[in-house]
Amino acid sequence: MSRDSVMYKLLVIVISILLLTGGASAQDPITLQFFYPVGVAGPLAQAIDSYVAEFNATHDDIQVEPIFTGNYTENMARAQAAIMSGQPPDVAILLSTDLYTLVDMEGVIPLDDYINSDEPLDIDDFFDAFMSNSTSAGQVWGIPWQRSTPILYYNKDAFIEVGLDPETPPATWDELVEFGKQLVVRDGDKVTRWGFEAAAQFWTYANFAIQAGQHLGSLGDDPCAVYLDTPEAIEALTFLRSLQVEHEIMPDGDLPWRTLPADFIAGATAMIIHSTGSLSSLLADVPFDLGTGFLPGGSAGYGANVGGGNFYIMADIGEERQDAAWTFINWMVRPEQIGQWGIDSGYVAPRAAAWETEPLKSYAAEVPQASTARFQLEYAVKEFPATIAGPEIAQITQQAVQAVYTGQLTPEEALLSAQERSNELLVRGGCELDD
Amino acid sequence: MKSAPTQFDVKQSQGEGRVQVTRSFTLQSAVQNSGAVAYVFLLPSLVFLAVFTLWPIVSVIWSSFRTRQGREQVFVALQNYERLFTDPIIQQVLKNTLFYVTAGVGFAVIGGLLLALLLNQGLRNIGFFRFPFLATIALPMVSVASIWLFLYSPRVGLFNEILAGLGLPLSNWLNGRELALPALFVVYLWKQLGYFALFYLAALQALPVDVLEAAKLDGITLWQQLRFIIWPLVSPTTYFVSTISVLGALQQIDHVFVLTTGGPNNATNMSLFYVYEQGFKYFNIGTASAMTVILLAVLMTMAILQFVYLERRVHYD
Numbered sequence: 209m210s211r212d213s214v215m216y217k218l219l220v221i222v223i224s225i226l227l228l229t230g231g232a233s234a235q236d237p238i239t240l241q242f243f244y245p246v247g248v249a250g251p252l253a254q255a256i257d258s259y260v261a262e263f264n265a266t267h268d269d270i271q272v273e274p275i276f277t278g279n280y281t282e283n284m285a286r287a288q289a290a291i292m293s294g295q296p297p298d299v300a301i302l303l304s305t306d307l308y309t310l311v312d313m314e315g316v317i318p319l320d321d322y323i324n325s326d327e328p329l330d331i332d333d334f335f336d337a338f339m340s341n342s343t344s345a346g347q348v349w350g351i352p353w354q355r356s357t358p359i360l361y362y363n364k365d366a367f368i369e370v371g372l373d374p375e376t377p378p379a380t381w382d383e384l385v386e387f388g389k390q391l392v393v394r395d396g397d398k399v400t401r402w403g404f405e406a407a408a409q410f411w412t413y414a415n416f417a418i419q420a421g422q423h424l425g426s427l428g429d430d431p432c433a434v435y436l437d438t439p440e441a442i443e444a445l446t447f448l449r450s451l452q453v454e455h456e457i458m459p460d461g462d463l464p465w466r467t468l469p470a471d472f473i474a475g476a477t478a479m480i481i482h483s484t485g486s487l488s489s490l491l492a493d494v495p496f497d498l499g500t501g502f503l504p505g506g507s508a509g510y511g512a513n514v515g516g517g518n519f520y521i522m523a524d525i526g527e528e529r530q531d532a533a534w535t536f537i538n539w540m541v542r543p544e545q546i547g548q549w550g551i552d553s554g555y556v557a558p559r560a561a562a563w564e565t566e567p568l569k570s571y572a573a574e575v576p577q578a579s580t581a582r583f584q585l586e587y588a589v590k591e592f593p594a595t596i597a598g599p600e601i602a603q604i605t606q607q608a609v610q611a612v613y614t615g616q617l618t619p620e621e622a623l624l625s626a627q628e629r630s631n632e633l634l635v636r637g638g639c640e641l642d643d
Numbered sequence: 644m645k646s647a648p649t650q651f652d653v654k655q656s657q658g659e660g661r662v663q664v665t666r667s668f669t670l671q672s673a674v675q676n677s678g679a680v681a682y683v684f685l686l687p688s689l690v691f692l693a694v695f696t697l698w699p700i701v702s703v704i705w706s707s708f709r710t711r712q713g714r715e716q717v718f719v720a721l722q723n724y725e726r727l728f729t730d731p732i733i734q735q736v737l738k739n740t741l742f743y744v745t746a747g748v749g750f751a752v753i754g755g756l757l758l759a760l761l762l763n764q765g766l767r768n769i770g771f772f773r774f775p776f777l778a779t780i781a782l783p784m785v786s787v788a789s790i791w792l793f794l795y796s797p798r799v800g801l802f803n804e805i806l807a808g809l810g811l812p813l814s815n816w817l818n819g820r821e822l823a824l825p826a827l828f829v830v831y832l833w834k835q836l837g838y839f840a841l842f843y844l845a846a847l848q849a850l851p852v853d854v855l856e857a858a859k860l861d862g863i864t865l866w867q868q869l870r871f872i873i874w875p876l877v878s879p880t881t882y883f884v885s886t887i888s889v890l891g892a893l894q895q896i897d898h899v900f901v902l903t904t905g906g907p908n909n910a911t912n913m914s915l916f917y918v919y920e921q922g923f924k925y926f927n928i929g930t931a932s933a934m935t936v937i938l939l940a941v942l943m944t945m946a947i948l949q950f951v952y953l954e955r956r957v958h959y960d
Binding site (some may be wrong): 312477597603 | 682711713714716732796797798799807812813817818819820823875903904906907908909920922923924925926927
């Protein structure tokens, strides 16, 4: 083949083209796998998919592939299985209380270096109560995203009907009982409207314990702390039981979390405690004027715990992908973006700046109920159970509450046995408990 | 050696007048005899069986001797089994499962047969009556359970409305300890009874008419007809229905999710739901595997017992 031959020139052209495209393919966008769950009612998956589509449209070098993975439990199971098989997703929304499990598996990375990088995030702008479940050993591991706290929902029409001020929800346990008794409607022996419903559920009970002066877990960073058997914890459950049997403002028997909104919408109860995440669907569905208030305070004043999911970046995916994941998270939690998410979902926008930025600023002025949860955050603390074997301890606590609601055990019996079972799990998980 | 071997030699056995067929050796018949062709045809099923049944069994036994530590699965011998039997809720779970299995078989066989007898009447437009009982088979369990959730709701549900209308005390249904499991079982039975009746209906329609007619001429009572003619003649169906109803009862999980999630305080927690909770909610893969192995052992024992004992007493005509 001579240098001037046509074949030679062709060959040079072909090779150059190959090299050029080869060079271009090195700059192919990074594709990130993003696992996310949906924990409350409403078309939230569409909202997330639309945010991701907007991110992808505005970023040439990073493409995010959103993967809906079911509820929180299924999502966490899939993430754990993926981590153990060595093929984790790149970025995931998982429960804030899963932090210790994820760190224990070495499945996630701390984010402090990113927070202070040249793509910084003002982490102090995020509300303290939400950050308490996002930090461990002095490091930030999760960025709050779909965060909630329970609030009191009440039927203003019912308040007016019985002569109560519709703008003044009960502020204390005593007022809760007093208002509740006024709101109960009887038809012979049958109660046609109850005064109040609080679910037989660990997350609901944990609030009453805080109001009585006992956080059920550690307020700090101790994954081995569970306090179910203290006098205050017992007092809180005794109070809940008294609403059923002594004051008769709450129906006897198990009260599953998911049935409360239906009872409330149907007018079968005048007040409920539920997640702020239910606000959007309740606003759309109740046929009466919807009131919201802080959870009534106990002997230790107002109190609530938080809940919901954080963004995590996975370990073992390489620095380049972790950098890209951070760019994505940082884009998602921009004040205007996370404010829009708050409107779409009902979750509390977890950073102060979002509330001062459009579109949430106007929305909050228009829908005052949306701000109740935000202002209650001042009294809110870390979510229980942020412990070793957290999901199992949550379930054990829930079973104790159910046993009391159904009259099977006294609060003391139920909680002492729950404490004992929790201790076994903590010890099995490597905790050293002193007797 | 024959110059032209035929595949079959037909010999006349003089003494008894029977035809004996013997095969002489050829490659083709060797392949047929060894069953290789059969295995080739079975191969696709064998692959599926191996990948989706046999391998999971091996893998679940392997996992049942291990526990998760950080990311690793470490060997712990029989610790998972020990834990299983010291778990305070396991007795409740086993009791609930046993209730479902025994009540399930009883209602499937007796209820299924009675329903089939009713649906087998020579009424005009019998299809009209058959349809609603058999339609429940086609419904997805999750939708069925969601509808029953509303019926059972203690404050806005139909059942309590009816009780209130009759002036009777209201019940907590799924939210009380006593009725939760029976209430759950009613949903399962409502959905599945038509399925079991369908098998009996088919069996009844295949009964020899002359036997029944002869018995009628002899002046047999309805009870005697059921006890001494129908019951023995449908026994292959009874065998089949009792087997699938045991398997069905052990596999119930979807309506537990929708109606009670195992509560209140484990009153409706059953074996498969327990496995799900241990495995996917608490990520105790070891404990979940140990429970699965036990379930598997129970099922296999039952299958063997049923084959050995029941089949002997089953009447095939």
